Amino acid sequence: MYMDNSATTAVDEEVLKEMLPYFNEKFGNASTLYGLGVDAKRALEKARKQVADLINADPSEITFTSGGTESDNMVLKGVALKEYQKATPENPRNHIITTTIEHPAVLNTCKFLEKFGFEVTYLPVGSEGIINLDDLKAAIKDSTILISIMHANNEVGTIQPIKEIGEIAHEYGVLFHTDAVQSAGKIPVDVKEQNVDVLSISSHKINGPKGIGAIYIKKGVRFEVLIHGGGQEDGSRSGTENMPGIVGFGKAAEIANEKLEEHMKHNQEIRDAIIEKVTSQVKDSYVNGSMEHRLPNNVHLRFSGIEGESLILRLDNEGINAATGSACSTHDLKGSHVLAALGIKPALSHGSLRLSIGQDNSIEDVDYIVASIKKVVDYLRELSPLWDNETDEYIGDKFEKPVDDEDLDRY
Known part of the structure; x- marks a missing residue:
């Protein structure tokens, strides 16, 4: 997919x-x-x-x-x-x-x-x-x-x-x-x-x-x-x-x-279904950006306690091609300047996932996509030092400082 x-x-x-x-x-x-x-x-x-x-x-x-x-x-x-x-x-x-x-x-x-x-x-x-x-x-x-x-x-x-x-x-x-x-x-x-x-x-x-x-x-x-x-x-x-x-x-x-109206309706239906199901089924998952003022084909989520590159590679093994941040900068480990500008802490921004929908995607794909995301996130959290598996909670805040001007300059 x-x-x-x-x-x-x-x-x-x-x-x-x-x-x-x-x-x-x-x-x-x-x-x-x-x-x-x-x-x-x-x-x-x-x-x-x-x-x-x-x-x-x-x-x-x-x-x-x-x-x-x-x-x-x-x-x-x-x-x-x-x-x-x-x-x-x-x-x-x-x-x-x-x-x-x-x-x-x-x-x-x-x-x-x-x-x-x-x-x-x-x-x-x-x-x-x-x-x-x-x-x-x-x-x-x-x-x-x-x-x-x-x-x-x-x-x-x-x-x-x-x-x-x-x-x-x-x-x-x-x-x-x-x-x-x-x-x-x-x-x-x-x-x-x-x-x-x-x-x-x-x-x-x-x-x-x-x-x-x-x-x-x-x-x-x-x-x-x-x-x-x-x-x-x-x-x-x-x-x-x-x-x-x-x-x-x-x-x-x-x-x-x-086909603008047709594609907008198609993309938004899939977008909203993915966002609703992921945020309700995966603990500590959040939408990055605006829901009201958002492209109909854009899903951008973050998951506490995991690392985005691992998420992308694991999803690839499940047959899903996605991105963490922009494709123009996925080779750059500094993190997303966009998410930093939104005030999202670096450790959390690194756990982000972008799914962008096109004409070949289908509403029938949604359940498999959501199940795959949940499976991969659960697996990565088991390995993560930022996730307490006993309490099933994110503990990365103990090690993270807020985004400041120095972060923005670095990104």
């Missing part, structure tokens, strides 16, 4: 069918003028419209990239370079606002920009992972050039109030970017209604191919180009277009758009 669809998804059969001709008989370069190239150009623009329709954008506002990470880098670095040229001693135009729970593609780019004199405010979040809008307002100053806050968190699935964030940004004349890699195709995303200026999106999260993504740039928004060359993508991102990937992304976006 594949339950790690927030990490990546299988390519849909319809998507693969659409892509295959562009590897051989339709291999033309979309920048050429003869028939093969013209056909490729038509396919390129069709896919651009399909992606635009998913987020209610105009096709001319879509630029194809290699994925969400490049899209995030493009806007953060591009805006920083553009505004740097306008800076004066009186107004350095060097301030960026983001949050403590962003994807590393945003956080590490912000850390990079700090090396060059840019100032970054990392907004805290509450215990459910949601920012306080008053904190956002208080953080804005004359030198603020960009607010970058993700739509939905890749680990705990918390959905931020991006419409309200966009309203605040525009009230103060600040550009607003959101990383919608986890939300687009999973919940409604409307860049116009939600006051978004720039948005990042990725294909492989919605049953499209890897290595292709896009950035939405609202008409009138300009920032520095990072990749120079032959002027493809209207000059905003040079390089010969990845036609198989783009065509596949377009088809995946079309399917996600057409």
Whole structure:
């Protein structure tokens, strides 16, 4: 049972069918003028419209990239370079606002920009992972050039109030970017209604191919180009277009758009059943993040007294593929910066499990998944020094200190 669809998804059969001709008989370069190239150009623009329709954008506002990470880098670095040229001693135009729970593609780019004199405010979040809008307002100053806050968190699935964030940004004349890699195709995303200026999106999260993504740039928004060359993508991102990937992304976006309500209902039914059964059947199990403002396909649980990597490996033996924290950082033993930001102690955050639901999962799988989790958790607790098997209680609090600023800096 594949339950790690927030990490990546299988390519849909319809998507693969659409892509295959562009590897051989339709291999033309979309920048050429003869028939093969013209056909490729038509396919390129069709896919651009399909992606635009998913987020209610105009096709001319879509630029194809290699994925969400490049899209995030493009806007953060591009805006920083553009505004740097306008800076004066009186107004350095060097301030960026983001949050403590962003994807590393945003956080590490912000850390990079700090090396060059840019100032970054990392907004805290509450215990459910949601920012306080008053904190956002208080953080804005004359030198603020960009607010970058993700739509939905890749680990705990918390959905931020991006419409309200966009309203605040525009009230103060600040550009607003959101990383919608986890939300687009999973919940409604409307860049116009939600006051978004720039948005990042990725294909492989919605049953499209890897290595292709896009950035939405609202008409009138300009920032520095990072990749120079032959002027493809209207000059905003040079390089010969990845036609198989783009065509596949377009088809995946079309399917996600057409089946959005169906998939939301399907995912939420499975999500809620797993959460209800696990939390009622497994002692000291808790939901990380918000239940009210949560992606319909995200289950994020923690279990006192166990270690997440062992949990994942044992579940793999039971035939269940899942994650502890983000798949981008499971090789990193420092722990989850997201869970630390939620105020969860390190020893408890290490006992977390993320199940992310996709179109191939079924409500009939739930009982087996829950039984497997209970079996593995019980086994690991028998071995754990943080669990008293005589009293059947967690005793790790005796050895743990609260999360503090030093923890957040380390993560």
